[in-house]
Amino acid sequence: MSDDYRSMWTDLGLDLEAHDALLGVLGNAYREIYLAQQDRPEGMGYFDFVMSEVHGLRIKELLDEKAAGRKIVGSYCVFVPEEIVLAANATLVGLCSGADFAMEEVEMLLPRNTCALIKSAFGFKIGKVCPYLESADMVVGENTCDGKKKAYESLGHMIENLYVMDLPQMKSDQGRALLKAEYDRFKAAMEVLTGVTITADALKEAIRTVNAKRAALHRLLSLRAADPTPISGLDALLANQVFFYDNPARFTASVNAICDELEKRVAQQQGVFAAGTPRILISGCPQAVPNWKLPWIIESAGAVIVGEESCVGERGTRHLTDDTGRTVDELMAAIVDRYFQVDCAIFTPNPDRLMHIKEMVGAYHADGVIHYGLQFCQPYLMEAIPVEKALEDENIPCLRIETDYGMEDAGQLKTRVEAFVELLKP
Amino acid sequence: MSDDYRSMWTDLGLDLEAHDALLGVLGNAYREIYLAQQDRPEGMGYFDFVMSEVHGLRIKELLDEKAAGRKIVGSYCVFVPEEIVLAANATLVGLCSGADFAMEEVEMLLPRNTCALIKSAFGFKIGKVCPYLESADMVVGENTCDGKKKAYESLGHMIENLYVMDLPQMKSDQGRALLKAEYDRFKAAMEVLTGVTITADALKEAIRTVNAKRAALHRLLSLRAADPTPISGLDALLANQVFFYDNPARFTASVNAICDELEKRVAQQQGVFAAGTPRILISGCPQAVPNWKLPWIIESAGAVIVGEESCVGERGTRHLTDDTGRTVDELMAAIVDRYFQVDCAIFTPNPDRLMHIKEMVGAYHADGVIHYGLQFCQPYLMEAIPVEKALEDENIPCLRIETDYGMEDAGQLKTRVEAFVELLKP
Numbered sequence: 001m002s003d004d005y006r007s008m009w010t011d012l013g014l015d016l017e018a019h020d021a022l023l024g025v026l027g028n029a030y031r032e033i034y035l036a037q038q039d040r041p042e043g044m045g046y047f048d049f050v051m052s053e054v055h056g057l058r059i060k061e062l063l064d065e066k067a068a069g070r071k072i073v074g075s076y077c078v079f080v081p082e083e084i085v086l087a088a089n090a091t092l093v094g095l096c097s098g099a100d101f102a103m104e105e106v107e108m109l110l111p112r113n114t115c116a117l118i119k120s121a122f123g124f125k126i127g128k129v130c131p132y133l134e135s136a137d138m139v140v141g142e143n144t145c146d147g148k149k150k151a152y153e154s155l156g157h158m159i160e161n162l163y164v165m166d167l168p169q170m171k172s173d174q175g176r177a178l179l180k181a182e183y184d185r186f187k188a189a190m191e192v193l194t195g196v197t198i199t200a201d202a203l204k205e206a207i208r209t210v211n212a213k214r215a216a217l218h219r220l221l222s223l224r225a226a227d228p229t230p231i232s233g234l235d236a237l238l239a240n241q242v243f244f245y246d247n248p249a250r251f252t253a254s255v256n257a258i259c260d261e262l263e264k265r266v267a268q269q270q271g272v273f274a275a276g277t278p279r280i281l282i283s284g285c286p287q288a289v290p291n292w293k294l295p296w297i298i299e300s301a302g303a304v305i306v307g308e309e310s311c312v313g314e315r316g317t318r319h320l321t322d323d324t325g326r327t328v329d330e331l332m333a334a335i336v337d338r339y340f341q342v343d344c345a346i347f348t349p350n351p352d353r354l355m356h357i358k359e360m361v362g363a364y365h366a367d368g369v370i371h372y373g374l375q376f377c378q379p380y381l382m383e384a385i386p387v388e389k390a391l392e393d394e395n396i397p398c399l400r401i402e403t404d405y406g407m408e409d410a411g412q413l414k415t416r417v418e419a420f421v422e423l424l425k426p
Numbered sequence: 427m428s429d430d431y432r433s434m435w436t437d438l439g440l441d442l443e444a445h446d447a448l449l450g451v452l453g454n455a456y457r458e459i460y461l462a463q464q465d466r467p468e469g470m471g472y473f474d475f476v477m478s479e480v481h482g483l484r485i486k487e488l489l490d491e492k493a494a495g496r497k498i499v500g501s502y503c504v505f506v507p508e509e510i511v512l513a514a515n516a517t518l519v520g521l522c523s524g525a526d527f528a529m530e531e532v533e534m535l536l537p538r539n540t541c542a543l544i545k546s547a548f549g550f551k552i553g554k555v556c557p558y559l560e561s562a563d564m565v566v567g568e569n570t571c572d573g574k575k576k577a578y579e580s581l582g583h584m585i586e587n588l589y590v591m592d593l594p595q596m597k598s599d600q601g602r603a604l605l606k607a608e609y610d611r612f613k614a615a616m617e618v619l620t621g622v623t624i625t626a627d628a629l630k631e632a633i634r635t636v637n638a639k640r641a642a643l644h645r646l647l648s649l650r651a652a653d654p655t656p657i658s659g660l661d662a663l664l665a666n667q668v669f670f671y672d673n674p675a676r677f678t679a680s681v682n683a684i685c686d687e688l689e690k691r692v693a694q695q696q697g698v699f700a701a702g703t704p705r706i707l708i709s710g711c712p713q714a715v716p717n718w719k720l721p722w723i724i725e726s727a728g729a730v731i732v733g734e735e736s737c738v739g740e741r742g743t744r745h746l747t748d749d750t751g752r753t754v755d756e757l758m759a760a761i762v763d764r765y766f767q768v769d770c771a772i773f774t775p776n777p778d779r780l781m782h783i784k785e786m787v788g789a790y791h792a793d794g795v796i797h798y799g800l801q802f803c804q805p806y807l808m809e810a811i812p813v814e815k816a817l818e819d820e821n822i823p824c825l826r827i828e829t830d831y832g833m834e835d836a837g838q839l840k841t842r843v844e845a846f847v848e849l850l851k852p
Contacts, residue, residue, distance in 0.1 A: 111811070
């Protein structure tokens with residue numbers, strides 16, 4: 001990394017020593033897990049570059065945007081509507097989590113049995129190693145699970161401008177009214193933050209920008225229906241992850257370029273794994289960078305991941321927003337409609353998610369489902385049990401995994417995943 | 427127990443063998459924990475009788491009510507408004523939890539790291555040992571924590587008539603609107619269940635009945651401000667617990683009779699523990715019958731419990747409902763206002779609870795606070811950390827306890843509580 005970046009990180013208040021250690025671990029993991037893969041599409045060079053500059057060039061770009069008067073908004077959840085942020089001429093970025101930092105200090109603020117993702121978000125703040133968080137003019141939290149809801153009360157003492165968005169728990173008329181009111185309140189907050197009045201034109205353009213990003217990602221993900229699959233699950237996960245970080249237009253163009261290459265691969269029946277390799281759908285909790293543990297174990301065990309039913313995956317991105325409205329009200333209503341479809345396990349009941357898992361099993365010709373639950377993530381761990389039952393009732397094999405960001409259970413997970421993959425072989 | 431009860435339990439579908447075992451354990455625990463206490467007020471005979479007949483006479487009364495056409499509604503939470511149930515000429519009872527049953531089967535439906543209270547509710551159903559649950563014409567669940575919210579999805583498959591009430595997570599205008607809409611929906615559901623149209627007169631009378639019950643309990647609880655305290659914390663907890671089970675009018679009259687006796691005790695400076703005994707406020711999760719473990723340990727360690735900041739305690743009962751409205755709408759609005767004040771840890775932020783804890787410390791002259799958290803109860807375990815910090819900032823000693831319904835940790839708890847009590851001695 002250049003000296004420019006070091007002074008940039010210092011200016012952001014990062015702990016350079018801890019941050020160097022993070023980048024070292026991240027770099028090693030990326031080499032061992034990603035670059036060691038065989039027959040990767042050439043277009044993955046884009047993601048390799050993004051990841052190599054994830055705390056460098058991308059942060060510099062954000063700081064340049066700030067210098068030019070643009071606001072940076074950080075979030076931890078797919079319920080924060082990027083459309084509204086963009087329409088206010090601001091930039092939305094996903095915030096760091098996915099690795100354990102400063103756990104001793106974190107566990108003075110949060111119970112030990114809090115899910116790894118929440119503890120990680122605190123660790124990145126306390127450890128001063130997340131340049132995205134330190135660049136953000138506003139951080140948007142949201143009342144999804146109890147864990148995040150209560151954690152934001154403590155995080156609020158550590159972050160200057162934390163905005164908390166309320167979310168419904170049921171898909172009722174009242175639930176929709178709450179989401180609408182909260183998105184209206186968020187729109188007003190964005191206007192105050194940026195000094196920009198959101199117009200129908202700006203909202204429509206923002207909707208189209210985000211839709212294009214989602215559509216490009218869908219195009220990539222849907223190519224995995226082929227056998228052999230033209231791209232590994234690890235690489236597809238990376239596309240799902242970078243979705244939250246990179247400039248939207250560049251992401252869209254780069255992913256579409258990879259898709260052109262993948263389509264040729266599909267036509268030539270060229271894949272990263274042999275045809276007939278057991279195909280697995282991952283369903284459950286989000287997997288944030290650099291939490292590549294489970295997909296790495298799965299694809300090292302002789303299976304290929306063909307889909308992610310996850311917020312970092314199709315749950316977060318599959319729905320597009322209707323862009324045909326002509327007024328701010330109509331377009332805002334379309335945004336509410338779009339996000340109200342997200343089938344997060346915080347909703348009760350949540351039949352759409354089960355339906356979507358089955359749909360994905362069919363569409364991607366998956367041989368089995370691995371349900372990924374972060375330890376102490378109550379909503380997904382609880383929903384995992386009826387999901388497993390419903391899948392097994394239809395003779396779809398399912399393996400429930402409960403894990404965290406540590407590597408202590410990697411051996412045990414490997415054994416369980418290998419046994420499951422054996423089961424899927426014809 | 428008489429033979430009548432056995433045939434009654436058989437008719438209810440209880441597992442007689444398991445139920446006998448439960449009553450045996452309950453009876454022994456009651457003798458060892460409650461009846462072994464010294465200098466109990468005579469009026470406690472009422473509670474002793476209620477507890478000895480908790481699965482007998484009280485169930486027979488409910489079945490007699492049912493035979494006369496009255497509906498029985500069961501609930502697990504203080505957000506289910508008894509006023510509305512009574513106004514529809516139905517009876518509300520709290521449902522069983524507080525002990526572990528059929529855990530092996532429960533853990534096939536719920537993750538192992540679900541809180542003991544939720545697992546217990548499932549255990550009572552699966553083990554067929556809760557005559558209240560089996561007597562209920564409708565069971566009302568509610569979206570408080572993630573654990574209960576998602577658990578009701580599974581419980582719904584085991585209970586014929588489960589009604590789920592949505593609840594807000596923030597005390598915003600939208601939050602209040604949601605609670606109002608949900609109470610209106612619940613009122614309509616009660617009218618359908620009972621065939622009774624709720625009138626303003628019935629609602630007013632119901633409000634007065636429930637207010638009288640709460641006022642009697644407050645009268646009892648507030649007498650514990652005296653030193654020596656005229657009643658033990660164990661006995662006061664029992665009053666808080668029986669609040670959920672017994673006939674409202676009888677409860678009110680019996681508690682007021684005990685209060686007459688306690689007032690004499692206070693005037694004569696007669697107490698169950700010597701003056702100057704360290705005084706403890708318990709704050710946190712609800713303690714359902716027969717979960718008497720922690721208060722028993724505390725009062726065996728030479729301290730006296732002077733208050734419960736809990737749903738089974740002042741959080742659940744301290745607010746009365748304004749009964750001055752003249753129309754159904756006005757009275758329903760008063761009910762919404764009353765329940766919207768409940769400072770459950772599911773709300774974010776939840777400053778009222780911290781204020782109330784401090785108020786109770788002052789009012790009851792508590793020397794310290796023991797925060798009682800059920801293992802895996804995220805909302806209270808998370809809130810416990812800032813609560814402890816805020817109390818210690820004001821030099822109020824606080825001990826955070828995390829436990830379940832098992833007795834495995836009793837020795838360790840005893841050691842910690844004894845050390846804490848030592849600390850409180852002058």
